[in-house]
Amino acid sequence: MNTASILLGPLVGGLTHQSANLWARCQGEAILYAWVSHKPDLSDATLAGQSLPLDGRTGFAGVVPLSNLQPETRYYYTLTTSKQSPAPGQYPSFTTFPPPGEKRSFTFLFGSCFRPTDENGGEAFAVIEEWRQKENFSFMLMIGDQIYADDWKHNGIGKIAVSKDDYRGVYAYTWTRPSLRRLFPNLPVFMTLDDHEVDDDWHWLDAERRWATIPFYNRWERILRGFKPQECHLPLHRVRDALQVYWEHQLMHAPPLISAPRLNYANQYEFKEGDSGSLAYKFTCGAAAFFVMDTRTMRIQRQTILGEGQWQALETWLMEVKDYPVKFLVTSSALLFDFFGDVTADRWSGFKQERDRLFYFLAREGIENVYIITGDLHSGHAISASLYGPNQQAIPIWEFCASPFEQKTNWLSKLLFIPVSSGAVKNEKLHFVKKACNFGVVRVQFDETHQKPVVHFTLIYKDKTSGQWLATEPIG
Ligand SMILES: [Fe+2]
Known part of the structure; x- marks a missing residue:
């Protein structure tokens, strides 16, 4: 096999x-080889594993899973497409997490919309x-x-993505911007999708998930601009290609994935009614538990945002991690x-009953120390509120939002902010809204005397007038 880079x-x-x-x-067919070492120059690197052969069926993308690593240990690494050991040099690294349940302070970053x-x-x-390079971020x-995918002016392919090759082209352009390319090897990531991985504000129209659509104003704009028919509509096969x-x-x-959706004969998501699978997953970093929702692929217009299968997974997880000091x-x-x-009602505000299901569940079960991490709005914010269940015990909850990394700001x-209307939510307070490009920093700090950590959120934003990146006061 020729080895592509x-x-x-x-x-x-x-x-x-x-x-x-x-x-x-990779650029073409290849096998990835993973080299791992405790030394920054990889001078004693060992071959820690290799990928399956990468071919066109996965767009030449692949992984090398590493196992049997030590907790809280720094590993230097590289991937090569040949079996030859890497030349000495400066290599990226990652540090494994503490074991689940171990109370360790850590900091993570988050953001959305690039x-x-x-x-x-x-x-x-x-x-x-x-x-x-100065501070330790866990991920x-x-x-x-x-x-x-749909922003033809900025997506690198000059058109709305409609095929697998188009979507791959958008990733190839967006993820090779020099600064992102430099960051990726050095900072472990966890990702989830919003709408633009497929198309703007898209959703399913029917419970069988056969028919998907984008808002009427997008369709008309594209028709008026003379776009090709396949760019103006969102057929099932395009959703499947985008999600592949x-x-x-x-x-x-x-x-x-907690429960993966079924695949069809072509190895794409089948999306049948009654399939409880979703793209949600969970992980822990020491004593902090994370649930990463899939708010897109189960979303059916005016019916559901998560789907019943994902609800079951979320409620089961909440009970499993109830005693974790932070979720x-x-x-x-x-x-x-x-x-x-909010005419598009593209957020949880479009699914008020379902949102209440979460609030009442947290309140009824007395699940404390829950922090919502979100994006999408093209502005950053911090909100606190109290949840009240049937016994009227107040449970604090926070929402931290960081968006966009880079996009138009809102x-x-x-x-226009209004507190949510829900019988379960009281004392909602908007601490700040920042209209600027930004990302979030969350510090989880344990000390010996307290069972619960201190959780602080800081928004780092680009000040319009000075062009400097500034920080909001830590809050939480
Ligand atoms: Fe966005």
């Missing part, structure tokens, strides 16, 4: 206290990379719109942020 990556996904998935996408303005887009990632959560390519780039290296619910759509004139968000 690496196009995207390497990056570290699915990190645990004892394992990691090293991911890359639409590079031009070839040099990705200033936020350059800021993160510079900072990362970064990327909460959706990791590409803008999502899997190749964002899910293949993630922790295992993070990761959702690409904001939960506690409603606003006037100047209306501050003016």
